[in-house]
Amino acid sequence: MNLDWNTLFLGIVQGATEFLPVSSSGHLALLQIFFGMEQDGLLAFDVVLHCATILVVLIFFRNDIFTFLTQWLRGFFSRENREAEGWSYGWAVLAGSAVTACLALPLKGAVEAAMTSRLAVGAGLLVTAGLLCVVPLFPERGKNSLIKAALVVGLVQGLAVFPGISRSGSTIAAALFMGLAASEAFRLSFLMSVPAILGAAFLEALHVLRGPALTFPNGWVLSALAAFLVGYSSLVFLRRLVLSGKWAYFGVYCFFLGLAAVVSDVVTRF
Numbered sequence: 001m002n003l004d005w006n007t008l009f010l011g012i013v014q015g016a017t018e019f020l021p022v023s024s025s026g027h028l029a030l031l032q033i034f035f036g037m038e039q040d041g042l043l044a045f046d047v048v049l050h051c052a053t054i055l056v057v058l059i060f061f062r063n064d065i066f067t068f069l070t071q072w073l074r075g076f077f078s079r080e081n082r083e084a085e086g087w088s089y090g091w092a093v094l095a096g097s098a099v100t101a102c103l104a105l106p107l108k109g110a111v112e113a114a115m116t117s118r119l120a121v122g123a124g125l126l127v128t129a130g131l132l133c134v135v136p137l138f139p140e141r142g143k144n145s146l147i148k149a150a151l152v153v154g155l156v157q158g159l160a161v162f163p164g165i166s167r168s169g170s171t172i173a174a175a176l177f178m179g180l181a182a183s184e185a186f187r188l189s190f191l192m193s194v195p196a197i198l199g200a201a202f203l204e205a206l207h208v209l210r211g212p213a214l215t216f217p218n219g220w221v222l223s224a225l226a227a228f229l230v231g232y233s234s235l236v237f238l239r240r241l242v243l244s245g246k247w248a249y250f251g252v253y254c255f256f257l258g259l260a261a262v263v264s265d266v267v268t269r270f
Helices: 003-017 024-035 040-060 062-074 085-114 118-139 146-159 167-177 182-210 219-244 248-268
Strands: none
Touching: 003 040, 003 219, 024 118, 024 248, 040 062, 040 182, 040 219, 062 085, 062 182, 062 248, 085 118, 085 146, 085 182, 118 167, 118 248, 146 167, 146 182, 167 182, 182 219
């Protein structure tokens, strides 16, 4: 099978699933298993795809990032500036990200093993399906403690490193559960994704640089462009989905995909 088409397809899937609540890591793991691609040979390619999708987040939230970062930095020099929203947001993102790092880093070995197992990926997708089905039951209570919400979101984000568990779906659900409004939950989830995805990409890049010579599959540039364009469209769509509260459709999708992965793994064992 021509790897050009495989890598292009992986880029499209990465862009579409990185933000929608269906787990991009789960989809990429299943596709790489299906295409018979070697995980080690795709590390550099994975870094490129992650950079493409994090660029989407930076552009989409550019105004919030610039405003909050400016307000947070000014808060170190003026007590008055500590009343600004960016001051509390900055500390909330840092605290939540610290929780994510403390939880996710020790799980690295288990996550890498799960990436090669259809059973593990399928189980993660079933967890995501169950989570998405209960999200509509969370009452929207308006703004609550941002720092408490960020700590819970950070905890959930750390567990979402397992393939099949949707980062966006689980973190938005956690923020809603903690009482944040839908628009606030959406924003907090993706502002906290910036340090998490950048950190993961940095660690992957270090691993790649310490290994053999860099290898990229054919068509990786076009694949990264596809991930960026499709990713931006899916992020716009996700925002509308969060505000409308229509999560069940994605829950049903994750359920059947996860079930198919589990069944196929069990069948091939006999």
